[in-house]
Amino acid sequence: MAASSFQDIDHFHSGHLIVNNDRKIICCNAYICNLSDQPEKQMIDSNISQYMSKASNIFMDSYIYPLLINESIAQEIQITWVGKNGQRIAVVANIKLGLQGISYWSLYECASRDKLHSELLQANEKLEQQSQELFNLATTDPLTGLINRRELQAQVKKVIYQVSRNLSTFALLSIDVDFFKRVNDTYGHQTGDKVLIKLANIFTSSLRAHDLIARTGGEEFVLLLQDIDEKDAFLLAEKLRRNIEESAIDDIKITVSIGLVVTRKNALLDLDMLLKLSDNALYDAKKSGRNRTLIAQFKGDDEKEKHA
Secondary structure, three states: OOHHHHHHHHHOOOEEEEEOOOOEEEEEOHHHHHHHOOOHHHHOOOEHHHHEOHHHHHHHHHHHHHHHHHHOEEEEEEEEEEOOOOOEEEEEEEEEEOHHHOEEEEEEEOHHHHHHHHHHHHHHHHHHHHHHHHHHHHHEOOOOOOEOHHHHHHHHHHHHHHHHHHOOOEEEEEEEEOOHHHHHHHHOHHHHHHHHHHHHHHHHHHOOOOOEEEEOOOOEEEEEEEOOOHHHHHHHHHHHHHHHHHOOEOOEOOOEEEEEEEOOOOOOOOHHHHHHHHHHHHHHHHHOOOOOEEEEOOHHHOOOEEOO
């Protein structure tokens, strides 16, 4: 469409967009920019999905896009448009699918149906909230806010796939609080909970955003450090151990023992095997007097543990 022709439809009191096969906006009029509270240059090349609510995107993916493929047109679709500041606006859209996957959209605010849509929106938001709460319950440790063992296993599978493709390495740390039962028996479980929360905060503040931190048992934690070699992983583990040793929690001195294993490039990776190695190193660290880090080696290195 010529520039002058598209400028003409800036006068329409309705929104008009052209979206390519990758769902990126290639043209839009002033109505759309005002509705989205975004300048045109910001809208162009952005994905149209980001301007729709989660529920609307699910509706589009599950019903409307398949309908367009089969019938080339979808009429009077009610969706929720999301502005720059999170404002949600009920709109009705008509979409026609053209050549090469390009789609032509026209939409307008459905003020006359606001009440009904608002009720539907509230119901959808409640469902989204409940879905998120269920997800959190299934994947998160409620005391520390860290991921749990189940979610760690799911995340590690993704990491193993990535490092196998990139020929990179990662480290797995099994960490256990020394004499934690004594803390609970002497000071009570409430103080024990404070200790675990404090440790979670130390781990979170010391690691990078893409590293994984999980609470896998009562006083047990597992850390996964990506793109790191054995030397740096050991130095970081020792830094964590010393920080914990020097951090009194309610005037209680706490120490941890750490078992560490670092993967090798091109090695076949299995989470259960890696956890067994790091757990064995942790067990040896406790047998050796606690408050230390031991490194486990792969079978190719005689599967021995050493104090680096």
